[in-house]
Amino acid sequence: DDKGELITRIKAVEACLATTSDVPCNIKFVIEGEEETGSAHIEEYLKKYKKKFSNDGVIWEFGYVDAKNRPIIGLGMKGLLFVELSVKESIRDAHSSLAVLIKNPAWRLIETVKTLRDSDGKILIKDWYKEVLPFSKKDLELIEKEPFDQNVFKKEFGIQSFVGNKKNLDAKKALVGDATCNIAGFVSGYTGDGAKTVLPGEALVKIDFRLIPKMDPKKQVIRLKKHLKSHGFNDVKIKIFHGEAAARTDSSHPFVSQVKNAADKAFGKSILNVSNAGTGPMYPFVDIxxxxxxxxxxxxxxxxxxSPNEFARVDLLNKTTKCICLIMENFGKN
Amino acid sequence: DDKGELITRIKAVEACLATTSDVPCNIKFVIEGEEETGSAHIEEYLKKYKKKFSNDGVIWEFGYVDAKNRPIIGLGMKGLLFVELSVKESIRDAHSSLAVLIKNPAWRLIETVKTLRDSDGKILIKDWYKEVLPFSKKDLELIEKEPFDQNVFKKEFGIQSFVGNKKNLDAKKALVGDATCNIAGFVSGYTGDGAKTVLPGEALVKIDFRLIPKMDPKKQVIRLKKHLKSHGFNDVKIKIFHGEAAARTDSSHPFVSQVKNAADKAFGKSILNVSNAGTGPMYPFVDIxxxxxxxxxxxxxxxxxxSPNEFARVDLLNKTTKCICLIMENFGKN
Known part of the structure; x- marks a missing residue:
C-alpha cells in the first residue's frame, strides 16, 4: 500500500527535473512491495547494499493528514508479530451430536486465546513488556501537544468507548506506545448463513501483536511459545508469519525540523508524532x-x-508533493 | 438426509405389493424435507391432520448399524436449540493498528461464549438442567447392555480422549443423555491464507445445544437470554434458528419388542438404545x-x-428392507 505517498515522491522529483533539469540533492529510492506481508527481505537487502543506500535522511513511505488537514509527521513505527494458532482435534468434521464425546477445537482455541490478554488489552504473556522503557519527558510533551478529537474518531468508526475505557491523553499515549494482541481472524466450522449442526475438526486464529521499541520479535515468539507450554496448550500449533521490530527517530535530530518546516509551508501547519500506531520496516533503516x-x-x-471504499484525496497528494519539493530544496542548501 | 432409510420403507411396501398384492397392515407415510433445518412445520402439520395420521406405532426415519452389523433400535431423539450470537463493535473493519483503541468483537464474543460451558462440557447457564430427570433403572440397564468400543470410536475420529475424560459407561451415558453446547461455527476477520492485519468490525458464533427430555426449547432460550443479560453481554445479539424438544418411547411398550424381534431375525442380533445422540422431530409424534x-x-x-465422503452400505439397505417387511407382517398378525 502507500501508493499515494510513493507517487508524491516521484512527482516531486519529476517537478524538479522539469523546472531545473536537476534535483537539489542526491536522491535514492527504495521501493519494495512486501510491506503488507511483513517485508521479509528488506533487512537482508539493506545489509547487502549498505553502502549503496548510505544516506543522511530517509523520507518514509507513509504519512497521515488529520481531519483538520494537518500532516502528522511520524518519527516512528511500531513492530509486528503475526502468528497463527490452530487446534486440530479430530481427523475430520463430525456430526455435532457427537459433541458429547469429541472435543471441539473451537472451545480449545477460545480457552487458549483467553489467556493471552485481559479485556483492557493488557497482554498476559510472561515478560512481554520486560525490556520496554517508559515515555521520555520529551516524548510525553509531543504526545500532549498532538491534537486528537476522540469524538470524531469514535463517530468515524461508530463506537461508544475505547479499549480499557481510555480517554483523551491516555488514548493518545496508546496510539503512540501501546503494544496490542489483536485477533485478525478466527475461523472454525460452518460460517455460512443459517444453521448446520457440525462439530468442526479444526479451529484457527490469526493474531497480530503490535510491538513497541525494545521488544525483539524473536524473543517475543519464544515467550509466546513458553506461555502456551506453561499453560498446558501443547496441542496448540503455532505458525509464525513474520516479526518486525519497532523503530523511532529522536525528535531532536536536525532532519526533523527540516521536514517540519517544509510541511508547515506546504500545509499551513503540521504535527510531530512520536510513533505511528502502525508498522513498517523502519527498523533496518534506523538500525543498519x-x-x-x-x-x-x-x-x-x-x-x-x-477496508472497503478506501480512498485518496487529490488535494493532499498535491500538497504532499509540494512538501517533498521543499524538503529536497532545503536539504540541498544545508 | 436419511434417504437410505426412506428407500427401505418404500421398497418393503413394494415387496409386499409384488408378492401378495397387498400390505399386511395399514401404512401411512409422512415424508418431510426440513429435518436438517429444524422441521419447523411438522408440528403444525401433525396438529392439523391429527386424525389422518392417527396410528398404533411409528417407524422412525432413522437408524444406525454398529461396527459389528447390529442395528441399534432407537427409542428416542435429543432436542436441539440452534442460535447465532454476534457482536458488532464498529461500523466497518479497521486497520489493526487501531486495536489500541477500537475494541475487537472477536475478543468480546470469546468472552461471551467462555461463560456458557466449562471445559468438561457442563453448561453453565442458570437452570439449564432444572427439569431434567435422572436415568430410570430400566434405562440404565439398557445403557449398560449397549455395546460400545471406545477405542474403535476414538480411532475412527483420530482422537485421544473424550470430553471430560469420560470412559466406557460414562461415555455411553453421555451419548444417550448428555446435553451439549457446541460451537458449530465461529468467524471473524480475515480467514484466508497468510497474514492480514485487520481489526474486524463483527464476530459471529453459531451454537447448537442438544436438549434432553424435559428441556423445553422455549424456556431454554429465555434462560440463555437471561444469562447474557446477567453477565453484562447486552451488546451480544442473539438470533434463534430453531428449537426442538427431545422425545423418548418407553422401552416396555409392546411395539418395542415387535420391532426388536423383526430386527433380530433380519440382522441376527439387535440392540435397544434409550436415545440417539442426534435430533429429529420425534417430539410431535410422541406428544401430539x-x-x-x-x-x-x-x-x-x-x-x-x-462430512466429506459420506456413504451408504447396500447390504444394510437390504437387511433393513427385510426387517421392515417382518415388522409389517408381525404387526398385521397382532
Missing part, C-alpha cells in the same frame, strides 16, 4: 543504515485504509 | 399423536455422516 527516518504523507486519516 | 416411535435403519455408524 543509522538514518533518521521520517514519515510525511498524503493519506487522509479517515480514508478507510484496509 | 401419542404414538410409540421407534428407529430402525440402515446407516453404518461410521459412514461419515455430515
Amino acid at each position: 543504515l543509522k538514518s533518521p527516518c521520517i514519515s510525511i504523507g498524503s493519506t487522509y486519516m479517515f480514508s478507510r485504509i484496509h | 399423536l401419542k404414538s410409540p416411535c421407534i428407529s430402525i435403519g440402515s446407516t453404518y455408524m461410521f459412514s461419515r455422516i455430515h
